[in-house]
Amino acid sequence: MAEPAVVGLLRRLVAHPTISSRPILECAADVAQRCADLGFRVERFVDPRDAQKASVIASIGPEGTDGLVISGHMDVVPVEGQPWTTDPFVLTERDGRLHARGSADMKGFIAATLVALARIAPGEYRRELVLIWTHDEEVGCLGSAALATHLAAIARPLPTDALIGEPTSFQILRMHPGHVAIEVDVHGKAAHSSRPDLGINAIEGIAKVVRAVEQVAAELAREPADLPELPRPIVAVNVAEITGGTAINIVPDHARVRVGYRPLPGQDPHAVFERIRARVADLALPGGFDARVLRVTPAMLTPRHTPLEHCLAEHAHTHEVGAASFATDGGNLAKLGMRPLVFGPGDIDVAHKADEFVPTAELVRAVDIVEQVVRRHCCGQ
Numbered sequence: 001m002a003e004p005a006v007v008g009l010l011r012r013l014v015a016h017p018t019i020s021s022r023p024i025l026e027c028a029a030d031v032a033q034r035c036a037d038l039g040f041r042v043e044r045f046v047d048p049r050d051a052q053k054a055s056v057i058a059s060i061g062p063e064g065t066d067g068l069v070i071s072g073h074m075d076v077v078p079v080e081g082q083p084w085t086t087d088p089f090v091l092t093e094r095d096g097r098l099h100a101r102g103s104a105d106m107k108g109f110i111a112a113t114l115v116a117l118a119r120i121a122p123g124e125y126r127r128e129l130v131l132i133w134t135h136d137e138e139v140g141c142l143g144s145a146a147l148a149t150h151l152a153a154i155a156r157p158l159p160t161d162a163l164i165g166e167p168t169s170f171q172i173l174r175m176h177p178g179h180v181a182i183e184v185d186v187h188g189k190a191a192h193s194s195r196p197d198l199g200i201n202a203i204e205g206i207a208k209v210v211r212a213v214e215q216v217a218a219e220l221a222r223e224p225a226d227l228p229e230l231p232r233p234i235v236a237v238n239v240a241e242i243t244g245g246t247a248i249n250i251v252p253d254h255a256r257v258r259v260g261y262r263p264l265p266g267q268d269p270h271a272v273f274e275r276i277r278a279r280v281a282d283l284a285l286p287g288g289f290d291a292r293v294l295r296v297t298p299a300m301l302t303p304r305h306t307p308l309e310h311c312l313a314e315h316a317h318t319h320e321v322g323a324a325s326f327a328t329d330g331g332n333l334a335k336l337g338m339r340p341l342v343f344g345p346g347d348i349d350v351a352h353k354a355d356e357f358v359p360t361a362e363l364v365r366a367v368d369i370v371e372q373v374v375r376r377h378c379c380g381q
């Protein structure tokens with residue numbers, strides 16, 4: 001039997017080793033060319049902070065908000081140190097599974113979408129279809145954040161319904177937590193270690209900060225949100241990195257801690273930061289402190305019963321609309337007024353591991369699903 005077109009295209013896409021730390025321009029150019037070949041208007045948006053990174057925006061049909069956005073990320077997670085049994089950048093089919101880095105997360109979905117759209121003639125679109133292919137999703141949704149800022153600045157009207165094809169084994173997910181990275185610097189005063197009374201020990205200060213963060217985390221654990229879709233509806237807090245001190249015989253004059261936390265869908269992402277900052281201020285540290293937010297990856301919360309949800313429900317493997325445990329570009333797209341749903345082929349549980357795969361049958365099915373969803377959203381009366 002001849003190889004399905006979607007398998008051939010996936011083979012081509014996974015051959016671009018688009019680990020988030022590396023350039024993505026070749027893969028973006030490949031995807032952009034295919035969109036142009038399908039008759040789409042194609043723009044490349046180069047990230048202002050990194051000329052080696054670009055997102056692709058491709059659209060077809062009359063502009064408006066009643067069409068559909070389909071989105072995915074082109075970057076993949078690293079392979080170093082993982083026990084792969086085959087080359088992670090060469091698609092290998094075995095026992096009905098297509099193995100490669102990115103096969104499930106999420107170049108399989110990109111390939112399925114591009115093959116599905118080849119079945120629809122440009123003249124059939126009555127409402128706009130916008131494709132958004134991003135970079136640096138795996139390192140904090142940085143590409144979609146930059147793109148969202150740009151699209152908001154130019155006030156580009158965009159469809160409200162948005163499909164993000166992360167691997168969910170065809171379950172519809174409408175929410176996920178976000179992620180916020182914060183940093184606290186504690187200032188001290190250096191002195192010779194024989195005279196600690198003349199200095200201010202910043203590491204002793206940072207130890208108090210860590211305990212304050214632990215207290216806030218313990219309080220948050222007792223404040224579950226009313227979100228039954230989430231298996232663990234509390235804000236997770238992680239004391240992630242700590243630095244400080246210069247030599248064994250010097251009282252340290254500086255120490256820093258980085259903390260990550262995951263705001264729940266619908267919560268103010270800055271609320272936990274403000275709580276931690278207030279608690280640290282209460283410590284009245286003798287050398288003072290600074291605290292700042294380094295990065296916000298927004299949570300996502302899409303209401304039930306959007307037109308896209310009804311459309312996807314016909315194809316979903318379960319009627320339960322759930323929550324993702326992982327963050328997606330959907331949080332940034334929602335800032336543009338979109339109502340994203342996460343739904344796609346493959347299983348997130350295999351996604352970041354050795355021998356990642358997407359089942360061939362699911363990938364082939366994804367082509368049919370995307371075609372039907374697009375026809376219904378963008379081509380019907």
Ligand SMILES: [Zn+2]
Nearest residue numbers: 073105106166
């Ligand atoms: Zn992903």
